[in-house]
Each structure stands twice: as structure tokens, then as C-alpha cells.
Amino acid sequence: MDYKIGDIVRTKKKHPCGSKLWEITRVGVDFKLKCQGCGHVVVLERPKALKAITKLEKRAESQEEKEN
Numbered sequence: 001m002d003y004k005i006g007d008i009v010r011t012k013k014k015h016p017c018g019s020k021l022w023e024i025t026r027v028g029v030d031f032k033l034k035c036q037g038c039g040h041v042v043v044l045e046r047p048k049a050l051k052a053i054t055k056l057e058k059r060a061e062s063q064e065e066k067e068n
């Protein structure tokens, strides 16, 4: 799966805040994910991130604002 900045993904484990949705804010050797529940940002090595992500929830669309 090829991920892009702005994609919303679902992870296996939920964040302590209860959310399982994350926005990808950086891709590359490391992935940066922003929790959609509380805004917490985590950095994961690419293999770990790819393992943690179970589903692409919403593909990033240009110029589209985030919805709550």
C-alpha cells in the first residue's frame, strides 16, 4: 500500500484517547501519524507503521478540509 500525506488510516491498537484514526503527516523512512482523537503525534519507522496500519480509511484529497 502506498500512503500519502493527508491520508487517514486506522491502526490495530487504539490510542489511549480512544481513537483508532490517524492522519499521515509525513512519509519516508519514518512515518509521522497524528491522532485524530487528541492530536498527539507519533513517529514510527516505516516497517512498524505499515504493520500498525490495518486500513486506509480515507484517501487524501487535494484542497479538502479535514472534517470532524
Ligand SMILES: [Zn+2]
Pocket (backbone or CB within 6 Å): 015, 016, 017, 018, 019, 035, 036, 037, 038, 039, 040
Ligand atoms: Zn489520541
